[in-house]
Amino acid sequence: MYLFIGTEGAEARRWKRRGGGGTTTPPPAVTPKALPIPALIKPIDRNGVKHFDLNVNKAQHEFFDGILTNTFSISSTYLGPTLLLTNGDNVSLNYTNNLSEEVTMHGHGMHVPANMDGTPHQTIAIGETWSAQYTVNQNACTNWYHPHTHHKTPHHVYQGLAGMIIIEDDESRALDLPNRYGIDDIPVVLQDRFFTADKTALDYSPTQMQISRGYIGDVFITNGAIEPTFEAEAKEIRFRLLNGSNSSVYDLGFSNGKSFKQIGGDNSLLEAPVSMTRLVLSPGERAEIVVDLSNDSGASFTLHEYKNNKTFMTVNVSKNATAVTSLPNTLAELDPIDLSLVTNTRKFNLGMQNMVFTINGKAMDMKRIDEVVPLGDTEIWEVTNMMGMDHNFHIHATHFRVIERNGSAANVLENEKGYKDVVYLKGKESVKLLVKMTDYADATVPYMYHCHFLEHENNAMMGQFTVV
Numbered sequence: 163m164y165l166f167i168g169t170e171g172a173e174a175r176r177w178k179r180r181g182g183g184g185t186t187t188p189p190p191a192v193t194p195k196a197l198p199i200p201a202l203i204k205p206i207d208r209n210g211v212k213h214f215d216l217n218v219n220k221a222q223h224e225f226f227d228g229i230l231t232n233t234f235s236i237s238s239t240y241l242g243p244t245l246l247l248t249n250g251d252n253v254s255l256n257y258t259n260n261l262s263e264e265v266t267m268h269g270h271g272m273h274v275p276a277n278m279d280g281t282p283h284q285t286i287a288i289g290e291t292w293s294a295q296y297t298v299n300q301n302a303c304t305n306w307y308h309p310h311t312h313h314k315t316p317h318h319v320y321q322g323l324a325g326m327i328i329i330e331d332d333e334s335r336a337l338d339l340p341n342r343y344g345i346d347d348i349p350v351v352l353q354d355r356f357f358t359a360d361k362t363a364l365d366y367s368p369t370q371m372q373i374s375r376g377y378i379g380d381v382f383i384t385n386g387a388i389e390p391t392f393e394a395e396a397k398e399i400r401f402r403l404l405n406g407s408n409s410s411v412y413d414l415g416f417s418n419g420k421s422f423k424q425i426g427g428d429n430s431l432l433e434a435p436v437s438m439t440r441l442v443l444s445p446g447e448r449a450e451i452v453v454d455l456s457n458d459s460g461a462s463f464t465l466h467e468y469k470n471n472k473t474f475m476t477v478n479v480s481k482n483a484t485a486v487t488s489l490p491n492t493l494a495e496l497d498p499i500d501l502s503l504v505t506n507t508r509k510f511n512l513g514m515q516n517m518v519f520t521i522n523g524k525a526m527d528m529k530r531i532d533e534v535v536p537l538g539d540t541e542i543w544e545v546t547n548m549m550g551m552d553h554n555f556h557i558h559a560t561h562f563r564v565i566e567r568n569g570s571a572a573n574v575l576e577n578e579k580g581y582k583d584v585v586y587l588k589g590k591e592s593v594k595l596l597v598k599m600t601d602y603a604d605a606t607v608p609y610m611y612h613c614h615f616l617e618h619e620n621n622a623m624m625g626q627f628t629v630v
Contacts, residue, residue, distance in 0.1 A: 190226035190227060190228075190229055190361050191226065191227040191228075192225075192226055192227060192388045192389065193227050194389060194390060194391050194476070195387045195390045195391070196390060196391060196392070196393070197348070197384065197385060197387065197390040197391060197392040197475055198385040198386050198387050198390065199343075199344040199348070199349065199385070200238070200241060200242065200243050200244045200325065200326065200349055200351075200385065201238070201243040201244070202243065202244050202246055202343050202344070203237070203243040203244070203245065205253070208254075210252060211252045211253065211254050211295070212247075212251055212252065212253045212254070213253075213254045213256060214245055214253065214254070214255050214256065215237075215256045215258070216236050216237050216242065216243075216255065216256060216257050216258070216267075217236065217237045217257075217258050217260055218234070218235075218236055218257055218258065218259050218260055218261055218265055218267070218286070218323065219234065219235050219236070219237070219260045219261070220232070220233075220234060220235075220260070220261060220262075221233050221234065221235040221238070221239045221240065221322075222239060223235070223239040223240035223322070223386060224239075225357070225361065225381075225383065225386070225387070225388055226357075226361045226388075229360075229361045229362065230362065231357065231361055231362055231363060231364065232362060232363050232364070233321055233322040233364065234261065234318065234321035234322045234323050235322050235323070236257075236323060236324075236325055239386075240322040240386040241322055241323075241324055241325055241351060241385065241386050242307070242323070242324065242325030243325055244325060244326045244327070244328060244343070244349055245307070245325065245326070245327045245328070246328050246330070246343070247298045247327060247328070247329050247330070248298065248329070248330050248331065249298050249299070249300060249301060249302070249329060249330070249331040249332075250297065250298060250299075251297070251298045252296075252297050252298075253294075253295070253296065253297075253298060254293045254294070254295045255267075255269070255293065255294040255295075255307070256291055256292075256293045257286055257291065257292050257293070257294075258286075258290070258291040259286040259287065259288055259289065259290055259291070259292075260289070261288065262288060263288065263314070264285050264286065264287055264288065264311065264314075265285075265286050265309050265311050265314070265318060265323070266280050266281065266282060266284055266285055266286060266292075266309055266310045266311045267280045267286065267292070267294070267307055267308070267309060267310075267323075268280035268281060268307065268308060268309065268310035268558075269294060269305065269307050269327065270305055270306050270307060270308060270446065270556075270583070271303065271304075271305030271306065271327070271428055271429055271448075271561075271583050272294075272296075272300070272305055272327065273299050273300045273559070273560065273561065273600075273601070273602075274294065274296045274299075274559075274602070275296060275602045275604065276559070276602065276604040276607040276608065276609055276628070276629070277604065277607045278294045278295060278296050279294075279558055279559070279609060279610075280292075280294060280307075280310055281310050281558070281608070281609065281610050282310055282311060282312035282528060282610075283528075283607060283608070285311070298329060299601060300329060300429070300561070301329070301331050301333070301334075301429075301430055301431075301494070301581075302329055302330050302331045302333065302334035302426075302430070302431060303329050303426060303428065303429045303430055303431075303448075303581075304326065304327070304328055304329075304402045304404070304426065304428075304448045304450055305326075305327040305328075305329065305428075305429075305448070306324060306325060306326050306327055306351075306404055306406070306448070307324070307325050307327055308323055308324040308325075308406075309323050310610070312528060313620060314620075315616055315619060315620055316366070316368075316377075316408050316616035316617055316619075316620050317366050319406070319408060319616060320355070320364055320366045320408055321364060321366070322364075322386070324351065324406050326349045326351065326402065326404060328343075328349075328402070333494065334431065337431075337490055337493065338487050338488050338489070338490055339400060339425070339452070339487060339489070339490075340397075340398050340399060340400035340452065340487050341400075342485065345395070345484075346394075346395060346397060346398065346399050346400060346485070346487070347400045347402070348392065348399065348400065348401050348402065349385070349402050349404075350384060350385065350401050350402060350403050350404065350465075350474075350475075351384065351385050351386075351404050351406045352382075352383075352384060352403065352404065352405055352406060352407065352412060352414075352443075352467075352474055353379075353382070353383050353384075353406045353407050354378055354379035354380070354381065354382045354383070354407055354410050354470075354472075355379040355381050355383060356377075356379040356380060356381070357381060368617060370517070372617070373617040373618075373620075373621055374551060374617075375551060376408075376409040376410060376411075376552075376615065376617070377408050377409050377617055378407075378409065378410045378470065382467060382470070382472040382473070382474055384465075384474045384475045389473050389474070389475060389476065390475050390476075391475065391476045391477075391478060392475055392476070392477050392478070393478050393480045393481060394455055394477055394478065394479050394480070394481065395455070395479075395481040395482065395483045395484060396455050396456055396457075396458060396459045396479050396481065396482060396483050397454075397455060397456055397483035397485070397486055397487065398452050398453070398454050398455070398456070398486075398487045398488075398489060399452070399453055399455055400425075400450060400451070400452050401450070401451050401452075401453070401465075402448065402450050403441070403443060403448060403449045403450070403451065404447075404448050405443040405444060405445050405446060405447050405448075406445075407445050408445065408615070408616040408617060409445055409615040409616060409617050409618070410445065410469075410470070411442065411443070411444045411445070411469065411552060411586070412442070412443050412467050412469065413440060413441075413442050413467060413468040413469040414440065414441045414442070414443065414465065414466070414467060414468075414474075415439055415440040415441065415465075415466055415468060416439075416453070416463050416464070416465060416466065416477075417463045417464040417465075417466045417473075418461070418463040419439060420439070420453065420458075420463065421437055421438065421439050421453075422437075422438065422439070422441075422451045422452060422453040422454075423435035423436060423437050423438070423451065423452050423453075423489060424436045424438060424441065424449055424450065424451050424577045425450050425451065425452055425489070425493055426448075426449065426450035426493075426580065427447075427448065427449060427450075427577065427578060427580040427581070427582050428447060428448050428561070428580075428581065428582040428583045428584055429561040429580070429581035429582055429583055430494060430496065430561070430580040430581035431450075431493040431494040431580065432493055432494065432576075432577065432579065432580045433492070433493060433494055433495065433496055433579070433580070434491060434492055434493060435452070435489055435491070435493065436576045436577045438577065440468070441577070442586065444552070444554040444584065444586035444614070444615075445554065445584075445614045445615055445616065446554065446556055446583075446584045446614035447554070447582075447584045447586065449577070452489050454489070455477075455479045456483070458479045459479055459482075460479060460480075461478075461479045462476060462477070462478045462479070463476070463477055464476050464477065465477065494580075496580065496581070499563055499565060499596060500540075501542075501565075501596075503540040504540050504541060504542055504596075505539045505540060505541065506539060506541045506542075507541065507542040507543075507544060508533065508541060508542070508543050508544070509522070509543075509544045509546070510522060510543060510544065510545045510546070510555070510611070510625075511523070511546050511548050512545065512546065512547045512548060512549065512553045512555070512587070512613065512623065513548040513549060514549060518621060518622045519613070519618050519621045519622050519623035520622065520623065521611075521612075521623060521624070521625045522625075524625065525622035526612075526622040526623070526624040526625065526626075528626075530626065531608055531626050531627065531628055532625035532626050532627060533611075533625065533626075533627035533628075534627065534628055534630055535597075535599050535627050535628070535629050535630070536599075536629075536630060537599055537600070537601075537602075537603045537629050537630065538598070538599070538600065539598065539599070540596065540597075540598045541596075541597045541598070542565070542594050542595065542596060542597070543557070543562070543594070543595045543597045544592065544593075544594050544595075545585070545587065545592065545593050545594075545595065546587075546591075546592040547587040547588070547589060547590060547591050547592065548590075549589060549590075550589040550590065551589055552586070552587070552588055552589060552615070553587050553613045553615060553618060553623070554584050554585060554586045554587060554613055554614050554615065555584070555585050555587065555593075555595075555611065555612075555613060555614075556583055556584045556610075556611065556612055556613070556614040557583055557595075557597065557609075557611045558583075558609035558610045558611065559599060559602070559609040559629065560583075560597060560598065560599050560600065561581035561582065561583055562581070562582060562583070562585075562595040562596055562597045563579070563580075563581065563582070563595065563596040564578050564579070564582060564585055564593055564594075564595060565594050565595065565596050566592075566593065566594035567591070567592075567593050567594075568591055568592055568593075569592070584614050599629045602629060603629045603630055604628060604629065605628055605630050606628070607628070608626035608627060608628050609626070609627055609628070609629070610624055610625070610626055610627075611624070611625050611626075611627065612624030612625065
């Protein structure tokens with residue numbers, strides 16, 4: 163259903179990745195492939211409920227020519243299919259765990275009841291099926307699903323467990339945006355990986371330094387392929403970008419310097435397109451961009467990652483337009499920011515004690531509820547990165563607005579003024595978030611907030627809250 167889409171020391175691991183110290187063995191060949199497009203699966207309607215049946219499997223995937231690499235996958239060989247939902251749909255996402263260990267599956271960015279969130283509290287036992295059943299209750303956006311297994315999230319995601327969720331609504335469908343999936347509306351899952359020397363396994367073995375500074379692989383992959391090629395029509399193309407890495411911050415742009423317009427962030431369209439040539443995405447963040455290729459027939463350029471000087475994919479403008487779109491100047495009407503409604507301010511300090519990451523001086527404890535948030539109240543959550551290294555901050559259950567960065571509303575970037583669920587904080591940065599919990603209350607089942615650098619989350623930079 164998917165269409166192509168530590169005990170050992172650091173020196174020993176590097177030796178293995180090179181294929182042995184000082185060897186001259188050439189690296190395996192990578193023949194450029196067409197950009198894999200994850201299958202857009204059709205749900206099965208059962209009594210008015212749209213069921214998506216998803217199998218979490220062990221698999222093998224061909225990253226390198228003629229070599230099968232052991233992976234985890236969701237109804238595929240690597241990653242999972244794209245789920246297309248419409249606001250108001252009654253859905254059931256049915257995950258069957260065919261692994262030899264427990265797993266969970268979290269709908270990242272989904273506004274759902276706490277017991278349907280897929281947190282570490284909703285474990286799927288070996289051989290069992292767990293269903294996230296809810297009515298889609300949010301506006302058009304690009305979300306994703308991935309494991310949230312306690313102490314296993316980084317490894318499970320690294321092995322390939324992730325997929326995209328596209329939500330549409332009447333307002334988004336009425337806009338003249340590229341919307342032909344796989345033709346001019348393209349899912350783009352960006353990741354980086356280390357492989358073992360023989361390329362038959364993904365090498366997840368971070369050192370303590372890599373846990374702190376980021377486990378950034380030397381092979382950059384797009385939708386499960388190494389430097390694939392996308393054959394584009396000479397028209398507006400919409401790319402739905404997901405930073406699906408464990409801990410890499412990507413600085414993205416096109417190699418020819420071509421400008422593009424960001425039209426959406428994590429949880430909403432923006433009010434108007436934002437013109438840009440570079441885009442920074444931290445782990446877990448999404449961005450919808452539109453690039454106009456109408457006058458670029460015959461051109462070829464790459465989607466480049468400038469921080470690590472890597473290529474994610476090549477874009478060849480090789481096809482004539484079969485349908486023309488014209489990006490509107492106005493996209494969405496977002497609720498006005500009204501600070502007079504704020505009833506409470508909470509502070510979240512991201513730090514470290516005794517080599518363990520903390521929030522407000524506390525390491526993650528599954529048995530402790532850190533915050534109790536009243537349903538319907540408007541709050542400010544002030545998040546401060548006390549450290550010299552990068553972090554970000556993800557809140558389950560709701561979508562927030564960034565209202566200040568480093569003490570000023572003027573520092574909030576134009577492309578982060580929509581609704582978000584992940585916010586990036588460089589060392590010593592702070593943000594103020596306008597937060598409101600709506601619709602769902604549960605005094606016993608918690609949601610999570612955490613750094614979405616997965617090694618940081620796994621090393622205890624996570625807390626729990628209930629909505630009452």
